[in-house]
Amino acid sequence: MTLAPDITELTARARSDLRMGVPVVLSGSRGAALVMAAETLDAQRLADLRALGHSPVLAITARRAATLKARAYDGDLARVVLPPDVSLGWILAVADPSDDLKTPMKGPLTSEREGAADLHRLALSLVKSARLLPAALVLTLPDGVEFARRNGLTQLDARDVAPELEQSSALHPVVSARLPLEVSEAGRLHIFRPENGGEEHYAIEIGQPDRHAPVLARLHSACFTGDLMGSLKCDCGPQLRGALAQMGAEGTGVLLYLNQEGRGIGLANKMRAYSLQDQGFDTVEANHRLGFEDDERDFRIGARILTLMGFSAVRLLTNNPAKIAMMEQNDIEVVERVPLKLGENIHNHAYLATKAAKSGHLL
Secondary structure (H helix, E strand, O other), X not given: OOOOOOHHHHHHHHHHHHHOOOOEEEEEOOEEEEEEEOOOOOHHHHHHXXXXXXXXXXXXXXXXXXXXXXXXXXXXXXXXXXXXXXXXXXXXXXXXXXXXXXXXXXXXXXXXXXXXXXXHHHHHHHHHHOOOOOEEEEEEEOOHHHHHHHHOOOEEEHHHHHXXXXXXXXXXXXXXXEOOOOOOOOEEEEEEEEOOOOXXXXXXXXXXXXXXOOEEEEEEEOOHHHHHOOOOOOOXXXXXXXXXXXXXXXXXXEEEEEXXXXXHOOHHHHHHHHHHHHOOOOHHHHHHHHOOOOOOOOOHHHHHHHHHOOXXXXXXXXXXXXXXXXXXXXXXXXXXXXXXXXXXXXXXXXXXXXXXXXXXXXX
Protein backbone atom coordinates (compact mmCIF):
# COMPACT_ATOMS: atom_id res chain seq x y z
CA MET A 1 0.00 0.00 0.00
CA THR A 2 1.23 3.52 -0.76
CA LEU A 3 -0.14 6.98 -0.10
CA ALA A 4 2.26 8.57 -2.59
CA PRO A 5 0.72 10.57 -5.47
CA ASP A 6 0.42 8.87 -8.87
CA ILE A 7 1.42 10.52 -12.15
CA THR A 8 -1.96 12.22 -12.60
CA GLU A 9 -1.71 13.78 -9.16
CA LEU A 10 1.96 14.71 -9.60
CA THR A 11 1.13 16.44 -12.89
CA ALA A 12 -1.62 18.43 -11.20
CA ARG A 13 0.86 19.40 -8.48
CA ALA A 14 3.38 20.49 -11.12
CA ARG A 15 0.78 22.70 -12.81
CA SER A 16 0.02 24.37 -9.50
CA ASP A 17 3.73 24.86 -8.77
CA LEU A 18 4.33 26.52 -12.14
CA ARG A 19 1.34 28.84 -11.68
CA MET A 20 2.86 29.99 -8.37
CA GLY A 21 6.31 30.46 -9.85
CA VAL A 22 7.84 27.31 -8.31
CA PRO A 23 10.18 25.30 -10.57
CA VAL A 24 9.62 21.64 -11.39
CA VAL A 25 12.04 18.99 -12.62
CA LEU A 26 11.50 16.80 -15.70
CA SER A 27 13.65 13.71 -16.10
CA GLY A 28 13.99 11.39 -19.06
CA SER A 29 16.25 8.85 -20.68
CA ARG A 30 18.54 11.60 -21.99
CA GLY A 31 18.90 13.55 -18.77
CA ALA A 32 16.87 15.98 -16.69
CA ALA A 33 15.91 19.64 -16.71
CA LEU A 34 14.73 22.34 -14.34
CA VAL A 35 11.62 24.04 -15.72
CA MET A 36 10.21 27.46 -14.80
CA ALA A 37 7.22 29.20 -16.40
CA ALA A 38 8.29 32.52 -17.92
CA GLU A 39 5.02 34.20 -16.97
CA THR A 40 5.38 33.57 -13.22
CA LEU A 41 9.16 34.00 -13.03
CA ASP A 42 10.44 36.63 -10.59
CA ALA A 43 13.80 38.37 -10.28
CA GLN A 44 15.00 36.31 -7.30
CA ARG A 45 14.33 32.96 -8.94
CA LEU A 46 15.96 34.18 -12.15
CA ALA A 47 19.06 35.09 -10.12
CA ASP A 48 18.98 31.68 -8.40
CA LEU A 49 18.68 29.97 -11.79
CA ARG A 50 21.67 31.83 -13.20
CA ALA A 51 23.69 31.04 -10.07
CA LEU A 52 23.38 27.34 -10.90
CA GLY A 53 25.60 27.87 -13.91
CA HIS A 54 25.22 25.96 -17.17
CA SER A 55 23.16 27.58 -19.96
CA PRO A 56 19.39 27.87 -19.56
CA VAL A 57 17.29 28.52 -22.66
CA LEU A 58 13.84 29.97 -23.18
CA ALA A 59 11.58 27.46 -24.95
CA ILE A 60 8.84 29.05 -27.04
CA THR A 61 6.41 27.56 -29.55
CA ALA A 62 7.02 27.78 -33.27
CA ARG A 63 4.00 30.10 -33.50
CA ARG A 64 5.64 32.61 -31.16
CA ALA A 65 9.03 32.07 -32.77
CA ALA A 66 7.60 33.00 -36.17
CA THR A 67 6.42 36.33 -34.77
CA LEU A 68 9.86 37.03 -33.29
CA LYS A 69 11.76 35.82 -36.38
CA ALA A 70 13.51 33.20 -34.24
CA ARG A 71 14.65 29.95 -35.85
CA ALA A 72 12.51 26.99 -34.82
CA TYR A 73 15.10 24.31 -35.56
CA ASP A 74 13.10 21.77 -33.56
CA GLY A 75 10.03 22.14 -35.78
CA ASP A 76 7.29 22.93 -33.29
CA LEU A 77 9.44 24.97 -30.91
CA ALA A 78 12.53 27.13 -30.59
CA ARG A 79 15.14 26.99 -27.83
CA VAL A 80 16.13 30.64 -27.53
CA VAL A 81 19.58 31.28 -26.05
CA LEU A 82 19.53 33.79 -23.19
CA PRO A 83 21.85 36.82 -23.48
CA PRO A 84 24.67 36.94 -20.89
CA ASP A 85 23.06 39.98 -19.25
CA VAL A 86 19.50 38.67 -19.52
CA SER A 87 16.90 40.53 -17.47
CA LEU A 88 13.49 39.53 -16.24
CA GLY A 89 11.97 42.17 -18.51
CA TRP A 90 13.64 40.67 -21.59
CA ILE A 91 12.32 37.19 -20.81
CA LEU A 92 8.78 38.47 -20.25
CA ALA A 93 8.93 40.52 -23.46
CA VAL A 94 9.85 37.44 -25.48
CA ALA A 95 7.08 35.42 -23.82
CA ASP A 96 4.34 38.08 -23.92
CA PRO A 97 3.47 39.83 -27.20
CA SER A 98 1.68 42.77 -25.55
CA ASP A 99 4.41 45.26 -26.50
CA ASP A 100 5.51 43.70 -29.80
CA LEU A 101 4.35 46.67 -31.86
CA LYS A 102 5.90 49.20 -29.47
CA THR A 103 9.26 47.40 -29.25
CA PRO A 104 9.40 44.97 -32.18
CA MET A 105 13.17 44.44 -32.09
CA LYS A 106 13.77 41.92 -29.32
CA GLY A 107 16.68 40.23 -31.04
CA PRO A 108 18.28 39.11 -33.10
CA LEU A 109 17.42 35.91 -31.28
CA THR A 110 19.71 32.90 -31.42
CA SER A 111 18.20 29.43 -31.25
CA GLU A 112 19.94 26.21 -30.24
CA ARG A 113 19.96 23.57 -32.95
CA GLU A 114 22.09 20.81 -31.40
CA GLY A 115 20.90 18.28 -28.87
CA ALA A 116 17.49 16.87 -28.03
CA ALA A 117 14.44 19.07 -27.41
CA ASP A 118 12.19 16.39 -25.86
CA LEU A 119 12.16 17.89 -22.37
CA HIS A 120 11.71 21.41 -23.76
CA ARG A 121 8.68 20.22 -25.73
CA LEU A 122 7.28 18.56 -22.63
CA ALA A 123 7.93 21.72 -20.60
CA LEU A 124 5.86 23.78 -23.05
CA SER A 125 3.01 21.27 -22.93
CA LEU A 126 3.04 21.38 -19.13
CA VAL A 127 3.10 25.18 -18.98
CA LYS A 128 0.34 25.41 -21.55
CA SER A 129 -1.81 22.94 -19.59
CA ALA A 130 -1.45 25.27 -16.59
CA ARG A 131 -3.15 28.01 -18.69
CA LEU A 132 0.04 30.10 -18.70
CA LEU A 133 1.81 31.74 -21.61
CA PRO A 134 3.56 28.98 -23.59
CA ALA A 135 7.12 29.95 -22.71
CA ALA A 136 9.41 28.12 -20.29
CA LEU A 137 12.93 28.52 -18.98
CA VAL A 138 14.67 25.17 -19.22
CA LEU A 139 18.02 24.35 -17.61
CA THR A 140 19.65 20.97 -18.19
CA LEU A 141 20.70 19.30 -14.92
CA PRO A 142 23.32 16.61 -14.39
CA ASP A 143 21.28 14.88 -11.69
CA GLY A 144 17.71 16.10 -11.78
CA VAL A 145 16.17 13.54 -9.46
CA GLU A 146 18.64 14.31 -6.67
CA PHE A 147 18.33 18.06 -7.33
CA ALA A 148 14.54 17.84 -7.01
CA ARG A 149 14.80 15.85 -3.77
CA ARG A 150 17.36 18.23 -2.27
CA ASN A 151 15.26 21.31 -3.07
CA GLY A 152 11.81 19.86 -2.38
CA LEU A 153 10.67 20.24 -6.00
CA THR A 154 8.07 18.21 -7.85
CA GLN A 155 9.82 15.74 -10.14
CA LEU A 156 8.15 14.12 -13.14
CA ASP A 157 9.38 11.28 -15.30
CA ALA A 158 8.97 12.23 -18.95
CA ARG A 159 7.93 8.69 -19.92
CA ASP A 160 4.95 8.97 -17.58
CA VAL A 161 3.94 12.61 -17.93
CA ALA A 162 4.02 12.79 -21.75
CA PRO A 163 1.05 10.42 -22.25
CA GLU A 164 -0.66 12.02 -19.25
CA LEU A 165 -0.63 15.41 -20.98
CA GLU A 166 -1.71 14.00 -24.35
CA GLN A 167 -4.72 12.03 -23.21
CA SER A 168 -8.06 13.46 -22.15
CA SER A 169 -8.62 13.00 -18.44
CA ALA A 170 -11.14 10.45 -17.26
CA LEU A 171 -14.38 12.02 -16.01
CA HIS A 172 -16.68 10.94 -13.21
CA PRO A 173 -20.26 12.03 -12.50
CA VAL A 174 -20.45 13.87 -9.16
CA VAL A 175 -24.10 14.80 -8.70
CA SER A 176 -27.22 15.81 -10.62
CA ALA A 177 -30.27 17.72 -9.48
CA ARG A 178 -33.47 19.18 -10.90
CA LEU A 179 -33.01 22.73 -12.18
CA PRO A 180 -36.11 24.52 -13.56
CA LEU A 181 -35.05 26.93 -16.31
CA GLU A 182 -36.73 29.79 -18.17
CA VAL A 183 -36.77 27.68 -21.33
CA SER A 184 -38.07 24.57 -19.58
CA GLU A 185 -39.14 23.70 -16.07
CA ALA A 186 -37.98 20.14 -16.83
CA GLY A 187 -34.28 20.96 -16.51
CA ARG A 188 -31.58 18.96 -14.75
CA LEU A 189 -27.95 19.87 -14.10
CA HIS A 190 -25.24 17.17 -14.08
CA ILE A 191 -21.70 17.80 -12.75
CA PHE A 192 -18.68 15.87 -14.05
CA ARG A 193 -15.25 16.01 -12.42
CA PRO A 194 -11.96 15.11 -14.20
CA GLU A 195 -9.39 12.93 -12.46
CA ASN A 196 -6.55 15.32 -13.28
CA GLY A 197 -7.66 18.05 -10.89
CA GLY A 198 -8.88 20.28 -13.70
CA GLU A 199 -12.08 22.26 -13.89
CA GLU A 200 -15.43 20.49 -13.68
CA HIS A 201 -17.74 20.33 -16.69
CA TYR A 202 -21.53 20.46 -16.78
CA ALA A 203 -24.44 18.96 -18.70
CA ILE A 204 -27.84 20.66 -18.76
CA GLU A 205 -30.48 18.07 -19.62
CA ILE A 206 -33.85 19.27 -20.87
CA GLY A 207 -36.78 16.90 -20.42
CA GLN A 208 -36.18 13.17 -20.57
CA PRO A 209 -34.37 12.45 -23.84
CA ASP A 210 -34.61 8.92 -25.21
CA ARG A 211 -31.18 7.31 -24.80
CA HIS A 212 -31.86 5.10 -27.83
CA ALA A 213 -32.55 7.99 -30.23
CA PRO A 214 -30.37 10.89 -31.47
CA VAL A 215 -30.58 13.73 -28.96
CA LEU A 216 -30.47 17.44 -29.81
CA ALA A 217 -27.10 18.42 -28.32
CA ARG A 218 -24.80 21.41 -28.09
CA LEU A 219 -21.12 21.46 -27.07
CA HIS A 220 -20.71 24.94 -25.61
CA SER A 221 -17.35 26.19 -24.36
CA ALA A 222 -17.51 28.52 -21.37
CA CYS A 223 -17.34 32.21 -22.25
CA PHE A 224 -17.40 34.49 -19.23
CA THR A 225 -17.50 37.63 -21.35
CA GLY A 226 -20.22 36.48 -23.72
CA ASP A 227 -22.34 34.13 -21.61
CA LEU A 228 -22.44 36.25 -18.45
CA MET A 229 -21.47 39.80 -19.39
CA GLY A 230 -23.24 40.08 -22.74
CA SER A 231 -20.07 40.82 -24.70
CA LEU A 232 -20.62 41.92 -28.29
CA LYS A 233 -17.16 40.74 -29.40
CA CYS A 234 -18.36 37.16 -29.91
CA ASP A 235 -21.56 35.21 -30.59
CA CYS A 236 -21.28 32.89 -27.57
CA GLY A 237 -24.05 34.34 -25.41
CA PRO A 238 -26.70 34.32 -28.16
CA GLN A 239 -25.65 30.79 -29.15
CA LEU A 240 -25.96 29.55 -25.57
CA ARG A 241 -29.40 31.02 -25.09
CA GLY A 242 -30.53 30.06 -28.60
CA ALA A 243 -29.50 26.43 -28.10
CA LEU A 244 -31.33 26.20 -24.78
CA ALA A 245 -34.41 27.85 -26.29
CA GLN A 246 -34.49 25.35 -29.16
CA MET A 247 -34.17 22.44 -26.72
CA GLY A 248 -36.95 23.91 -24.63
CA ALA A 249 -39.17 24.26 -27.69
CA GLU A 250 -38.55 20.63 -28.71
CA GLY A 251 -39.00 19.42 -25.14
CA THR A 252 -35.70 17.53 -24.92
CA GLY A 253 -31.99 18.12 -25.37
CA VAL A 254 -28.57 18.18 -23.73
CA LEU A 255 -26.29 21.19 -23.54
CA LEU A 256 -22.73 20.41 -22.50
CA TYR A 257 -21.08 23.39 -20.83
CA LEU A 258 -17.34 22.75 -21.07
CA ASN A 259 -14.95 24.86 -19.03
CA GLN A 260 -12.58 25.62 -21.90
CA GLU A 261 -12.59 29.42 -21.87
CA GLY A 262 -11.03 31.24 -24.79
CA ARG A 263 -10.86 28.19 -27.08
CA GLY A 264 -8.98 26.36 -24.37
CA ILE A 265 -6.33 28.97 -23.46
CA GLY A 266 -8.05 30.36 -20.36
CA LEU A 267 -9.60 33.74 -19.59
CA ALA A 268 -6.32 35.57 -18.89
CA ASN A 269 -4.83 34.54 -22.23
CA LYS A 270 -8.14 35.26 -23.94
CA MET A 271 -7.93 38.83 -22.64
CA ARG A 272 -4.37 39.00 -23.92
CA ALA A 273 -5.73 37.97 -27.32
CA TYR A 274 -8.42 40.65 -27.08
CA SER A 275 -5.73 43.23 -26.35
CA LEU A 276 -3.86 42.13 -29.47
CA GLN A 277 -7.09 42.37 -31.45
CA ASP A 278 -7.31 45.99 -30.31
CA GLN A 279 -3.91 46.44 -31.98
CA GLY A 280 -5.34 45.25 -35.31
CA PHE A 281 -4.76 41.49 -35.33
CA ASP A 282 -7.60 39.07 -36.01
CA THR A 283 -8.54 36.29 -33.57
CA VAL A 284 -6.31 33.64 -35.20
CA GLU A 285 -3.33 35.98 -35.56
CA ALA A 286 -3.67 37.00 -31.91
CA ASN A 287 -3.58 33.37 -30.76
CA HIS A 288 -0.53 32.70 -32.89
CA ARG A 289 1.34 35.73 -31.56
CA LEU A 290 0.70 34.45 -28.05
CA GLY A 291 2.17 31.09 -29.03
CA PHE A 292 -1.07 29.11 -29.20
CA GLU A 293 -2.80 27.27 -32.01
CA ASP A 294 -6.09 28.52 -33.49
CA ASP A 295 -8.09 26.30 -31.15
CA GLU A 296 -6.71 24.48 -28.10
CA ARG A 297 -9.98 22.89 -26.95
CA ASP A 298 -10.45 19.19 -26.30
CA PHE A 299 -13.86 18.12 -27.64
CA ARG A 300 -13.23 14.55 -26.49
CA ILE A 301 -14.54 15.77 -23.15
CA GLY A 302 -17.97 16.34 -24.68
CA ALA A 303 -18.03 12.91 -26.28
CA ARG A 304 -17.09 11.29 -22.98
CA ILE A 305 -19.88 13.09 -21.09
CA LEU A 306 -22.46 12.05 -23.67
CA THR A 307 -21.30 8.44 -23.36
CA LEU A 308 -21.48 8.60 -19.56
CA MET A 309 -25.04 9.90 -19.86
CA GLY A 310 -26.00 6.98 -22.10
CA PHE A 311 -26.14 8.73 -25.50
CA SER A 312 -24.53 7.36 -28.64
CA ALA A 313 -26.06 9.59 -31.36
CA VAL A 314 -26.76 13.32 -31.59
CA ARG A 315 -28.29 16.02 -33.70
CA LEU A 316 -25.48 18.49 -33.10
CA LEU A 317 -26.18 22.21 -32.82
CA THR A 318 -22.98 23.62 -34.29
CA ASN A 319 -21.33 25.61 -37.06
CA ASN A 320 -17.96 23.97 -36.39
CA PRO A 321 -17.02 20.88 -38.46
CA ALA A 322 -14.22 20.07 -35.99
CA LYS A 323 -16.80 19.25 -33.34
CA ILE A 324 -18.53 16.83 -35.68
CA ALA A 325 -15.27 15.10 -36.56
CA MET A 326 -14.25 14.76 -32.92
CA MET A 327 -17.64 13.34 -31.92
CA GLU A 328 -17.49 10.69 -34.63
CA GLN A 329 -13.88 9.81 -33.76
CA ASN A 330 -15.03 9.14 -30.21
CA ASP A 331 -18.00 6.86 -30.90
CA ILE A 332 -20.74 9.51 -30.96
CA GLU A 333 -22.69 9.38 -34.22
CA VAL A 334 -23.70 12.78 -35.60
CA VAL A 335 -26.85 12.07 -37.60
CA GLU A 336 -27.54 15.74 -38.34
CA ARG A 337 -25.78 19.09 -38.09
CA VAL A 338 -28.24 21.70 -36.87
CA PRO A 339 -26.99 25.22 -37.76
CA LEU A 340 -26.83 27.81 -34.99
CA LYS A 341 -26.32 31.22 -36.58
CA LEU A 342 -27.06 33.88 -34.00
CA GLY A 343 -25.56 37.00 -32.51
CA GLU A 344 -23.81 38.77 -35.39
CA ASN A 345 -23.38 42.51 -34.84
CA ILE A 346 -21.12 45.37 -35.91
CA HIS A 347 -18.60 44.53 -33.17
CA ASN A 348 -18.08 40.86 -34.08
CA HIS A 349 -18.64 40.85 -37.84
CA ALA A 350 -14.90 40.63 -38.58
CA TYR A 351 -14.42 37.99 -35.85
CA LEU A 352 -17.10 35.76 -37.40
CA ALA A 353 -15.65 36.28 -40.87
CA THR A 354 -12.25 35.13 -39.58
CA LYS A 355 -13.80 32.03 -38.00
CA ALA A 356 -15.32 31.16 -41.35
CA ALA A 357 -12.25 31.93 -43.46
CA LYS A 358 -9.49 30.56 -41.21
CA SER A 359 -11.17 28.07 -38.88
CA GLY A 360 -13.64 26.53 -41.30
CA HIS A 361 -16.82 27.47 -39.42
CA LEU A 362 -19.98 27.18 -41.54
CA LEU A 363 -21.33 30.72 -41.22
